[in-house]
Amino acid sequence: MSSLSYAAPATVDEAIGLLAGASGLAKVLSGGTDLLVQLRSGRTRPALIVDTKKIPGIIGIREVDGGFVIGAATSGAMIGEHAALAAVYPGVVEATNLIGSTQVQGRASLAGNLCNASPAADSVPAMIAAGATAVIAGPKGRRTVPVEQVVTGPGRTSLARDEFIVEFHLPKRAPRSADAYLRFIPRTEMDIAVVGAGVNVTLDAAGVCTAARVSLGAVAPTALLVADCAAALVGSKLDEHALAKLDLAARDACKPIDDKRGTIDFRIKVAGVLARRAAAIAFERAAARS
């Protein structure tokens, strides 16, 4: 551990400079709930830890142009306590509040949950369904990418070594829009998703779905944005026919692993059931927001 150095830069540029100039592996410290465990178990042996928490704006939630900007290191607890965000994006908030225990909630961040790149991260399918984008800072300035393009595989992201996420954007909502996230775990709390399903819908005045995004977690190497699931919902009032199409599309999209938490067949079946249930909640919430 003696070779490990630690820095807490005060600006984005300083942080980029540190990441770019590091002699060995450099890791960004956000909430620390994954990094510290990996560090101590020897799973990662960085030469430098860049603590981002002193960077202005990296923590906090702002309403901008009718949407929301969430600082990358904002804790799950802060997100859970933001009443306006919870009213507009209840699915994102409920997903974020499923990450770990209350203690972990106080530390864990959206950027950490995303960049840890676990297929089972709870906030990720909800963010994808919500149409969230990530603002990534690097030596060449900032770029904005959809959340579904950040993770490329288990433990891998599309970020360069001198880049890091500074904030997330959640777009302005059309009327009668809402989202929902459900996950399946064998016990009541503090577990890793066996399947996660995020559904985000917009309804017209008659209650017919005009736009939808559906994302599934823990059923493939990365969280999936499933266009066929969305297509099953658009044009429907969520009748049994639409639910059956959604269920089938969700099951078709799954490429899960077989492990102690659930067999392949079980995960596929649960993905269909959760997609149905999350869609029902999202429709109900959207209808209530007219």
Place this chain on the structure above:
Amino acid sequence: MTLRLRLNGRPVQAQADPAMRLSDLLRDVLGLTGTKIGCNAGDCGACTVLLDGRQVCACLVPAARAEGCDIRTVEGLAEGGALNALQAAFLRHGAAQCGICTPGMLMAATDLLARLPTPTEAQVQDALGGVLCRCTGYRKIIDAVLDVAGPSPPVAGAMGARLPKVDGPAKLTGAERFGADALPDEAFLTIRAIRSPHAHARFTLGDFAPLLAAHPGLLRVLTAADLPGARVFGIYPTGKDQPVLADGLVRHRGEPVCALLGDAATLAGIPEGDVPVAWEPLPEVTFAAGGPDLHAHAPGNVLCRGLVARGDPATGFAAAAARADIATATGFVEHAYIEPEAGYARRVGDGMEVVACTQTPYMDRDEIALILGIPPERVRVIPTAVGGGFGGKLDLSIQPLACVAAWLTLRPVRMVYGRGESMAASTKRHPARIAAAAAADAGGRLTAFTFHGDFDTGAYASWGPTVANRVPVHAMGPYAVPHVRCTTAALHTNGPPAGAFRGFGVPQAAIAGEALMDMLAAQLGLDPWDIRRINALGEGSTTATGQMLGAGAALPECLDAIRPRWQALRQEASDFNRQAGVLRRGAGLACMWYGIGNTSMSNPSEMVIGIGADGRCTLFSGAVDIGQGSNTIMVQIAAEALGVPPEALNLVSGDTKTTRDAGKTSASRQSFVSGNAARLAGAALRAEILRRANAGPEAMIMLHDGRISVVSGDAATILDPAAMAPDAEGLVLRGEGRFDPPTTALDAHGQGIPYACYAFAAQAALVEVDTALGTVRVLRIVAAHDVGRAVNPTLVEGQIHGGIAQGLGLALMEEYLPGRTDNLHDYLIPTIGDVPEIETILVERPDPLGPYGAKGVGEPALVATAPAILNAIADAIGARLTRVPATPDRVLAALAR
């Protein structure tokens, strides 16, 4: 870096590596060991502290992040030296059992109460959901937080009083010393075992010289060649087979092959791959497929067999109106005490002193003596507080390597298991593969029962023979059956050594037996309650070992007590199921019996109580309290016998030098066996005082101001201890007690008196099954327990709650898979949200042999829970699960059949 922070209201400054965990900073740098480490991964919450007022896992906070922050730990809760309201509520409700999760629970609750002074139960569950407890079943913790503002009424009397735990305050302030908190004053070495990643392999150790040269802080490497005495250890005198360090061959994952000795930082920095071990993996002997013999003394890999046979089952089956058959399977279950094994050893002259968490100091002493090749008198075992045991700390853990290292280097040596090491190296509950059948006549009376259970005892014997012997006695359940044949075999595999775990195989057997009772009832059109009541063992019944039961056998009373609750749960389930939907409810009932103490073996306890020249009265108890409360129970019983209030007694506990052997804290024996010894000791001291005062048996004894007053009618006699001659142990008056439960050996057919006392219980469960997802939620448990006499009802209820939580885990979520679940996020134990409301009914029909009628409850609490839940699932979905845990995928598969 230099850190400045506020700690419990005071500014402090410390030097620390920025990436050091806050938990290590608090414990190792700042010396506050009240914050506990259970997993170092944010899974257990034992290290929860407040950072700027919010609960965090200190193990997940880098020290650099604490800079400038306000940190509050358990040591900062007490106000002016007195427990604060929350701590007092925990004490009053018995919310701390072993106490290892208590600091985390208290800090999480402090965070909650600061924001919500009068929370709801759901808010308490939500706020405390990140702290795992393995002892309490969480219910009394919830009660304590909800009642934080309640009064603490005075408690009067000894027997039957809801006396707060005598060691409670230490557990609530962070003052209690557990295995990892006890540190020698001198500079000490740390030991790190290198363990096998293979289930079965040959290995050769390479040249350690380059490793030693590369790491100046690495003092030496211990191998099998360094062992001074016995190279193998084990529970049974004739079955010592487990190597202290493997010698060229490993038989399970996690077996130690060598041990690094040096300073902690050096050892932590040595990558496992740098230790020169060359492996040659061998085919794995499994429970499913068997394989070549692992031990020369166990042909066919059969460690031992058990048998109880009575009557002729063929006759019983032929005469029956109904017959049911079942095959069940269970897996390895991990004890998952929140305290990983820890302690230290040091050489004192020509002897060895070991300070560590253990359930059995005297057995440890004798085993360590063999390993060091010295007489037992030269080994002193000083147990620390035990952060949960459940049978897992009946086997040696850190002791052999720490003792050998301390013996060879003449320096104190500390060893603290991490969570992964604890799970990989410790024993497990035996997996079982059971085939059983039962038959009954048209009236529901049992006519025959047959049972064969194979038990996977893993690589080494450990407590395998205990399981093989105990199960056949209990397998038919607490019912009178004329024709019985129960057989068992303990089979070696390359699994982890299976040892003692709350129930010694009886919980696995009860899953099969209680399913059969429901299956017979269904065939005969009987209510599950009726078939159990018809066959229940009671006073005057004869067991399958030919033992006539006495007045203490109270299963009929338990069943009668639970009957209205059972009928209400049945009604609630059927009312709910009238509505359509994917949710189905079911009610399940199960009974159990459990022999208290060792099976057909002498297992005496001895206690000493005495008064010193200063007039202080002390109970010297060798019974180790592992959280269940035996420290308090022994004091209550001894005080009752002596005729003084419990507060008049001091307690010296556990140490093999200062206390007598009170046997193991296992087999639910401490209240019954050691409790009797405490009663006899108290009575002997009373008799001695009355003799000296020439007073009659009705006289009152009062201890005050260093003197003893003996009051009889109007006459009072004052005895002055200061004027009496102290004996070699400094006592001027003493009483001694010894109790060994009267049992007989079992003959070739398993006939005899295996136990002097049995505990009985009936439990009912209400569950809700999501038939689309396969999830099972337990909504309520009602538990009627025959406890003889509740010495302390609060502690008895706590045992029942905790046993039920572990039974729920066994039924629904727990299965240890070697190498795949060595942490507390892949190995799931029930959280605060998983344990439902529990109603306990204490049936008090005094046992003729128990101290004031008391009997044990530790293991009985667990046995009936899993069968009751499984019967409830079958009632809900109409399909029976025969393999536990009943995970959602298995529930869905059962539904699809």
